[in-house]
Amino acid sequence: MSNPPKPRSKTKDKILRTSLALFNNEGEINVSSVDIAAVMGISPGNLYYHYKGKDVIIEELFSDFETELRQVLAAPINKPLAIEDNWIFLYIIFEEIFDFRFFYYNLTSILDRIPNLKPKFSRLLALKANTFMGLLKKLENENHLFFNPGEQDVLAERLAAHFTYWLSYCDLRGGAGSSKSLIHEGVYAALSQITPYWGEDSEPYAALLKDFLDEQKTA
Amino acid sequence: MSNPPKPRSKTKDKILRTSLALFNNEGEINVSSVDIAAVMGISPGNLYYHYKGKDVIIEELFSDFETELRQVLAAPINKPLAIEDNWIFLYIIFEEIFDFRFFYYNLTSILDRIPNLKPKFSRLLALKANTFMGLLKKLENENHLFFNPGEQDVLAERLAAHFTYWLSYCDLRGGAGSSKSLIHEGVYAALSQITPYWGEDSEPYAALLKDFLDEQKTA
DNA sequence: GTCTATATTAGGATAGAC
DNA sequence: GTCTATCCTAATATAGAC
Missing domain, CATH: 1.10.10.60 (Homeodomain-like)
Known part of the structure; x- marks a missing residue:
């Protein structure tokens, strides 16, 4: 370990x-x-x-990726985030994935050619889902988000899936766009899955979020 | 044509x-x-x-798939659905995809090996998104669903993505499960993205939906 | 239409000299 | 550590007899 x-x-x-x-x-x-x-x-x-051979190279690249992503995902545990920082957190995760994006296109073929990798990748994905779950729980405890029973788990899982396939999907839909805008749109799409669960008194954050996104867009 | x-x-x-x-x-x-x-x-x-060669075979298989899926997608236009029938509609789409699932695993590598296919696949995907959009609009007009500006398009797009990657994602998360339950869970996950937009007076449908899902599960 | 046999490649892998 | 040369294999593709 x-x-x-x-x-x-x-x-x-x-x-x-x-x-x-x-x-x-x-x-x-x-x-x-x-x-x-x-x-x-x-x-x-x-x-x-x-x-x-190539497979050994890929295994080592994955190991690098895993190390880096685990560090990123651990960040909010070590030092709890202010609410505005949650969006930045999503950006950082997406950038990490983007740096190793080859992996996310062709996922199936890579994972079934190199059997060692599949369980490792699955665990990392589970960790992602858990991290999102923790984030949602925290926002719920602070009365920013409100869920019916079960909704939270499904949403966390869905966010993990979103991060996994977003880049491939963009490619499919005529992608275009710089890496910056790809990531930006990806974060935006992730957030749009969360907003339906916002409480009334979190409205100010909606404006705040909008500003933040506009700012990132033009950056 | x-x-x-x-x-x-x-x-x-x-x-x-x-x-x-x-x-x-x-x-x-x-x-x-x-x-x-x-x-x-x-x-x-x-x-x-x-x-x-294999590529020609794949092209012909895709052409079959396209024909069948276009027929399925056209169904609600030809004969508008009762609200309960919407769920069944989702099942049928998923089953069609399942029958040609090889395509959805390894999507990237197939599409960039056979260049003819990419635009065709993209168009079909766009048609899927449009169909979902039409469905959401209809449910909105009938006052079952309520959206803020922009939310509808994002949701329709997200549903299209969900259908595209659900099977791969299940595989990644330790899949298991029969084909029946894979599809069932996929429909359930799709619906869980729609329910946050339900109006209060559509509550009876929630119970109806729950019954339907339970019934499918044990079938 | 179907077979057998053979050719062509491309990628993965190794041996041995420097 | 690095190179050149060579080999092995699996997959694609074709020629020509039946």
């Missing part, structure tokens, strides 16, 4: 960074190990000396 | 049915043209005589 400070060689590090960039931009499925080597200007043989 | 009644040879038909079953059960990516031929007990050469 602990994470010994495993320093990577310079080449290993460059392989990971190059692979990540290629996977994100071309799609994992369209990038071969030979491609990675070619882009780096090293030989396939050399690549194999460091990582025995 | 018109659909001439293109009768298929017996072998062609069997190829399509076998491929569909294999794709759905093993994942499109894990099924080669040789596999298809082997399962049918014919030679790869023979398969190629009828369809020049």
